[in-house]
Amino acid sequence: MNGVNASARVLAGALVLGLALVVGGGPAIQRAAAHPAGQAAPTEQTAPAKADQEQQALGRLAQCGLEGERAQALWDAADGERRRELLVITQAPGWLDYLQFDFSWLERLERYEAYHAQHPEITAEEAVVRVNIGLDLPPYADPEVVEDPDSLTALVNQYHALPADYVPELVELDAVYTNQRDTLRPVAYAAFADMVRGAAREGLRLYNVSAYRSYAAQQWVYQRWANQDGAEEADTYSARPGCSEHQTGLVLDINVASTDAHFEETAEYAWLKENCWRYGFLLRFPEGKEEITGYRFEPWHYRYVGVETARLCWERGWTLEEYAARQSAPPWGRGT
Ligand SMILES: [Zn+2]
Numbered sequence: 291m292n293g294v295n296a297s298a299r300v301l302a303g304a305l306v307l308g309l310a311l312v313v314g315g316g317p318a319i320q321r322a323a324a325h326p327a328g329q330a331a332p333t334e335q336t337a338p339a340k341a342d343q344e345q346q347a348l349g350r351l352a353q354c355g356l357e358g359e360r361a362q363a364l365w366d367a368a369d370g371e372r373r374r375e376l377l378v379i380t381q382a383p384g385w386l387d388y389l390q391f392d393f394s395w396l397e398r399l400e401r402y403e404a405y406h407a408q409h410p411e412i413t414a415e416e417a418v419v420r421v422n423i424g425l426d427l428p429p430y431a432d433p434e435v436v437e438d439p440d441s442l443t444a445l446v447n448q449y450h451a452l453p454a455d456y457v458p459e460l461v462e463l464d465a466v467y468t469n470q471r472d473t474l475r476p477v478a479y480a481a482f483a484d485m486v487r488g489a490a491r492e493g494l495r496l497y498n499v500s501a502y503r504s505y506a507a508q509q510w511v512y513q514r515w516a517n518q519d520g521a522e523e524a525d526t527y528s529a530r531p532g533c534s535e536h537q538t539g540l541v542l543d544i545n546v547a548s549t550d551a552h553f554e555e556t557a558e559y560a561w562l563k564e565n566c567w568r569y570g571f572l573l574r575f576p577e578g579k580e581e582i583t584g585y586r587f588e589p590w591h592y593r594y595v596g597v598e599t600a601r602l603c604w605e606r607g608w609t610l611e612e613y614a615a616r617q618s619a620p621p622w623g624r625g626t
Contacts, residue, residue, distance in 0.1 A: 343377060350380030387414040394418055395619045401426050420582075422615035424449035429584055430530060442477070442596045444538060445614040448525075448584050451532035454505045458539035468498040475502075475539035478594035482542060485569040494558050499590075500543040503536035526586055535574065540594040547590055554589040562592070567604035570597040579609050 344365060351361040368376055375396060379385055388394055388402040398421055405426045406417035420426070429448035436444050439456045446452055460473035467479075467486060474482065482498070489496045503511070509531035515524040535541040544562065546553045553559050554577075563573060572595055575588040593610065595603070603613050 343373065347373065347377055347380055350377075354380060354386060388418050391415060391418055391616075392618050393422060393616045395422065398422070419612055419615040423582065423611045425582070429525065430533070433533060439538065442540065442594065443599050443610070443614070445610055446533060446535045446538055447611065448529075448533055451530075452505070452537050454532055456537065457504065458502070458537075460502055460539055463498055463501065466497075468501070470499070472498055472501040472542075473539065474498075474542060475594075478540045478542070481570045481594055485566065485571065488565065488569065489558065489561055492561060494561055496544050496558060496562070498542045499545060499547050500536065501541065502539045503534060505531050505537055508532075508534040508537060526584075527588075535593055538593075541574070542592060543588075543590045544592055545590060549586070549588075551590075554587070559589050562589075566592055567600035568597070570594050570600045572600050572603055572610060574610065576609065582609050582611050 347365055348361055351357070351364070356364070365373070365376070379389065379399075385399050385403065388399060388406075389396075394402070398418075401421045402414075402417050405421050406412070406414060409417065409420075412420070427449075433449055433451035436446060436450050436452050436456075438444060439452050440458065444450075444452075458475045461476045461479055463472050463474060463479060467483060486496045508529060512524065512528050512530050512534075515528045518524075529535070544553075545551075545556075545558055562571075566573060571592040573589070574591050574593040575583045575585040577587040577589075580586055595610065599613065602608070603610065606612075608616075
């Protein structure tokens, strides 16, 4: 890294910091009024202490490359809680490496730093993305409940679980699209039917072998594998109940559902790999992304997310985890 780039990066970080502080000023005031139990309310400071803080903060900001009116405006716009955050951050300018992205979570700074220290070969951006995915924590340790399970981009994995009672709107697949009685969400079914017709024009046949799976059904599936191979092994290819995307009604396994079938060697797979995004689908567990998704390569498992998201992920080579990890962080100051 050369000096010019480093300064530019630090400055960019400081500017993002400034913007977030200014933009986030409103909600922070409300949050500051309601301190969670166990967290002390800020104590009133005397005037000299406040002036010292300001000088200290402005001095630190100047060291980070943010000076003059901009720095002063940033300080003036911040309320008490944010001024403390600003002081904390400016005392550790290295953190600005992780704060230059609009998907950086203030409360995850220490995790970004710790993860990056363990993986110095990756960039600061990659460290932020991976921690946002949750990869610095063990899978299934404490899955978050998915807030909006009906969202087409809802992330469901080892770190994000659907409520046990979540059942999407479902429609039964016509026999020409499936080798068994099965259901999907209408939006995913329509897109799959389109994709089947698109493949047929190339002389290829696609059909469903496993689509919607209820929480209870997944519980049964997972338990069967865990009994056979042990939970640790089963976790690499079968989701625990609530953590299977099949429960969204937006997922289906196409033509096969087994590594032994070597679907990746077929013309159908080659076509899907290049074209599924045009119909709004993602190859959900690609080869080479096992560390990110937590699953081994599944050439048959496709997730509907809508064309816009599917195109973006396809163009950038992102999994749904990497896409979700790059969504804007909540306004700073919010607790985890
Ligand atoms: Zn599947």
